Amino acid sequence: MGGTRSTDATRPTARTTARAEGRTGERRRVPTIHDVARVAGVSRGTVSRFLNGGHHVSAEAAEAVRSAIHSTGYVVNRHARSLITGRSGSVAFLLTEPQERFFEDPNFNVLLRGCTRALAEHDIPLLLMIAGTPEEQLRITRYIGAGHVDGVLLVSSHTGDPVAGQLAEAGIPVVACGKPAIGAGGAVPGAHVAADDREGARVMVRHLLDTGRRRIATVAGPQDTPGGVDRLLGYREVLAASGVPADEGLIAIGDYSRDSGERAVTELLARRPDLDAVFVASDLMARGALAALERAGRRVPEDVAVGGFDDSPAAVGSRPELTTIRQPWARISTEMVRVLMGRMAGEEPSAVILPTELVVRDSA
Amino acid sequence: MGGTRSTDATRPTARTTARAEGRTGERRRVPTIHDVARVAGVSRGTVSRFLNGGHHVSAEAAEAVRSAIHSTGYVVNRHARSLITGRSGSVAFLLTEPQERFFEDPNFNVLLRGCTRALAEHDIPLLLMIAGTPEEQLRITRYIGAGHVDGVLLVSSHTGDPVAGQLAEAGIPVVACGKPAIGAGGAVPGAHVAADDREGARVMVRHLLDTGRRRIATVAGPQDTPGGVDRLLGYREVLAASGVPADEGLIAIGDYSRDSGERAVTELLARRPDLDAVFVASDLMARGALAALERAGRRVPEDVAVGGFDDSPAAVGSRPELTTIRQPWARISTEMVRVLMGRMAGEEPSAVILPTELVVRDSA
DNA sequence: CTGAAAGCGCTTACAG
DNA sequence: CTGAAAGCGCTTACAG
Incomplete structure (x- = not known):
């Protein structure tokens, strides 16, 4: 704003108002x-x-x-327009992550930037919202439920997130990043865009197999996240298909943090000293795995091959650099916006699964 | 929204409208x-x-x-409210960074999250905007100039950014992250919040001196950024005060990227093989410096001490871990919002300079 | 303290 | 194709 609204002679009932006058005294009138x-x-x-x-x-x-x-x-004036159309002309990027893990994840940046860009092309501003605590969730669902936003790009890694359901119930178009949890009651899955975690894991484990590894361990992600489950599933599938005997002692679970990767590999090494490869379900955990292996005096990749997942910046900062699975973050954001626009136009929810890519570096 | 507006008997002129009806057929009416x-x-x-x-x-x-x-x-209904008050009730977080360097900077996350949070406490949504290209800048300054936002949190590292000036001219309250460039014409500096780069640099160089180093080199940041200039200034000041003869051969300039740090230190080593410490103006460049030193067969910190700047995640991922200067990102975001709220309430622009902190790890 | 009324800037049937 | 008019949900002087 920053202008004084002056009486307009052509509008008989117009009145003079001095609101929104700029602090610096300029009196520009915004044209209507x-x-x-x-x-x-x-x-x-x-x-x-x-x-x-x-x-x-x-x-x-x-x-x-x-x-x-x-x-x-x-x-x-979008406010006037919105008042009558009932649409806000804006979209929320909603983060429901108590641990705020996403803010530590470099991929998050790519995702957020990609969505901002894609939305900007439609001339739609992105509202960033963080609902980490139950109070924040309440405040934000109320806000969104009141129609202050036409759609929601939802980012939350954990299952059992009540926000998605509440939003859907309120009739707000939502598209999630990542596969939503399959509700126990068989709730209809909402629109979402995700990388093909399972196939990504398969590709990595096949790569390990193809390069001669036979005792392949894994550090899986949290089993209450779809990604954690799917990557483990892919691992199991390839091993089963290859005829290598399943060995539960080669499986450890981490929480995607560096430390948990280090701990998990230390355990694995104690249980199965003869392992010759480990597929780690995130690059950050793989960094921890590298540290554990170095401490144990194992050379990577000579003694033990390490495969990561994500192709995050963490993959190239390590020594050796990580062989990993690249997630198509840029495309994920583009697709999320595309699907959301569709939902906002009345289309049915759809799921988009995007292919990943094997990036071979030094660790495997 | 997501409801059908029904005729209201108490309002004689009300009409029935079916707009904004939910896709799923529910007919909830948002109370007014x-x-x-x-x-x-x-x-x-x-x-x-x-x-x-x-x-x-x-x-x-x-x-x-x-x-x-x-x-x-x-x-x-904020649209109705905004229409009459002339205030939008929202604030923009505006990034004018062609190189998008900020999106690669983990500190950016902290800043963005901090601002989102601080604003949420005032019940103000944050609109994320990226104006990397001239076209985007035009679109966004128009949007903002039309009053769609009550204030702007501006993040741009480079000088000569025209956006800040345009916004100020349009009467929009703006607070920048980081010291704005002092215009050649002596333009009045706008409101801003920044870390005390100069004092941070001083503290680091003093630390190097205190631990016995005498041939202290520096890899400075780009000299068209205030941070780049100030950190070099701090370096010079301490050396001058310590009576160590100034040696321009010990000074190299980088662009904050890892590679530029590696290049710069390689150069420095060629010019002054006897250097025993290097103050690097960013952790990322310091990572490059570490690589260059390792390649040159110098041990860190035994042969050469390395001091970084930022205390970004890059500081702890390295070997040895970096001794560095911590920037108070969380406080910076809080202060930016505080100053902006003040500006929006009619206060004069003010500058807030926040102290940094020396974090001693292994590299120096 | 409180109600009736005007009006913010826009969109959208409704008649031409 | 185009204008006149109603109305979106709210705030704010203005009278009581």
Whole structure:
């Protein structure tokens, strides 16, 4: 804002208001649709029609409006528009992560930036919201439920997140990043976009097998996250198919943190000293695995091959650099926005599973 | 939204509209101030007064409204409010960084999260905006200039950013992260919050001196950024004060990237093989420095001490772990929001310089 | 302290 | 194709 609204002689009932006056004393008046109409010599309705697709507007009228918009510097007042259309014209990027793990995850940046960009192309601002605590969740679901946002890009790694359900119940289009948990009651899964975790894990374990490894351990992710479950599943599948006997002693569970990877591999080494490879379900945990192996005097990849997952910056900062599975974060964000726009236009929820890619570096 | 607005018998002119009806067919009606007024048995004006501070509202009326809000589940329609107050009730977090370096910087996460949180406490949503290209800058300054946002948290590391000036000119309260460039023409510096780069550099160089180093080199940051300039300044000051002869051959310039740090130290080593310490103006560059030193067969810290800057996650992922200067990112975000709220309330621009902290680890 | 009324800037049937 | 008019949900002087 930052302007003084002056009495407009052409509007008999207009009154003088001095609100939103700039601190610095400038008195710029933000032009309205009314100004554009006056300059263009048409009615406000015509300007509005021009603004909303230009249907039922003659070529001359359109041109007059176009030039009037240019000369006045008109920008639509979204509040007025939203008030009548009932749509806010904005979308929320909602993070429901108590541990705030995502903020430590470099991939999160890529995702957030990608969504911001993709939305900007539709001229839709992104509202960043963090609902870590139950109070914040309540406040935010109320806010969103009141229609202050047309759709939600939901990021939460853990299952049992009540927010997704509440939002869906309130009729808000939602698309989640990552596979949602399959509710015990068989709740319909919402729209989501995810990397193909299972196939990614398969590819990595096959790579380990192909390079001659036979005693392949794994550090799986938390088993209350779909990603954690799927990557372990992929591991089991390939081993089963390869005829290598299943060995539960080669499986350890981490929580995606570096430390948990270090602990898990230390355990694994104690249980199965003869392991010659380990598929670690995240790069961060793989960093911990590298540390544990070094401490144990094992060379990587000579003695033990290490395969990570994510292809996060952590993958290249290590020594040796990590062979890993790249998650298509840029595409995930693009697809999330695309699916959300579809939902907002009335399409049914859909799931998009994106392929991952094996990145071979030094560790395996 | 997500509801059908039905004809309201108490409002003679109300019409039936079916807009914003949920895709799933539910027909929930979002309660308005009118519903609250009816339930509470007061006028809409009274409800509004209650909502806006409760002045001129009797205790009984207040109580009736409070309970009516609760029972109806009323949430204010911000668009309607904004339309009349001329304030949007939201704030932009604006990134004007062509290189998008900030998105690779883990500190950026902390900053963004901190600002989101601090704003949420005031019940103000944060709009994330990225203006990397000139076109995006134009679109965004128009958007902001039209009053769609009450204030801007500006993040841009480079000088000569035209956005800050345009925003200020449009009368939008702005507070920048980091010291703005001192314009050649002596433009008044805007509100900003920054770490004390110069003192941080001084502390590090003193630490190097105190631990017996005498041939202290530096890899400075880009000299078109205030941080780059100030950290080099601090380095020079301490050396000058210590009586160590100034040696321009000990000074190299990087661009904050890992590679540039590696290059710079390689150069430095060629020019001054007898250097026994290097103050590197960012942890990322320091990582590169470590690599260059290792390649050159110098032990850290025995042969050469390395001091970083930032205390980013890069500082602990290295071997040896980096001794560095911690930037108070959490406080920076809190202060940015505090100063911005002040600006929005009409206060004059102010600058906040926050202290840094020496974190001693293994590299120096 | 409180109600009735005007009006914020826009969109959208409704008649031409 | 186009204008006049109603109305979105709220706030705010203005009278009581």
